[in-house]
Amino acid sequence: MSNAISGQPDNYLEFWNEYHLCTLTTVRPDGRPHVVPVGVTVDGPAGVARVITRKSSRKVANVLAWGGGEARVAVCQVDGGRWATLEGVAEVCTDEAAVQDAVARYGERYGRTPAPDPERVVIEIAIERSMGQVLPPRARPAAAA
Numbered sequence: 001m002s003n004a005i006s007g008q009p010d011n012y013l014e015f016w017n018e019y020h021l022c023t024l025t026t027v028r029p030d031g032r033p034h035v036v037p038v039g040v041t042v043d044g045p046a047g048v049a050r051v052i053t054r055k056s057s058r059k060v061a062n063v064l065a066w067g068g069g070e071a072r073v074a075v076c077q078v079d080g081g082r083w084a085t086l087e088g089v090a091e092v093c094t095d096e097a098a099v100q101d102a103v104a105r106y107g108e109r110y111g112r113t114p115a116p117d118p119e120r121v122v123i124e125i126a127i128e129r130s131m132g133q134v135l136p137p138r139a140r141p142a143a144a145a
Helices: 011-017 058-066 096-110
Strands: 022-027 033-038 041-043 048-054 071-079 082-093 120-133
Touching (some): 011 041, 011 120, 048 058, 048 096, 058 071, 058 120
Antiparallel strands (some): 022 033, 022 071, 041 048, 048 120
């Protein structure tokens, strides 16, 4: 288990396996944040989060602009009062086997496999920090009849 995630409650990774849309925040070359909705898969034992996308996307351009090992990013998901954020360093991977693995993981989490796309790449995030509140909300008392 990644040290960045190991201190989280047992249900932290379970939350990352539920069907939720997420956001990816990258940093533009001028320092401004770029936030977009994405699907994210998390491999806790490997300490990696993955986002599949097209190589012509702004998020890919932002990661590439920072160079290897310098692109700081965050992925986040929210469900009511439950939320989780992962921060780390991103790299763009074009290796066909890695892209296919990321697509398969996406299919497992989101229940559908995207159509083949020759422009597809994967943004791999080496997770350095995790935070969130994933415990189920406290039960509310039943309304009086």
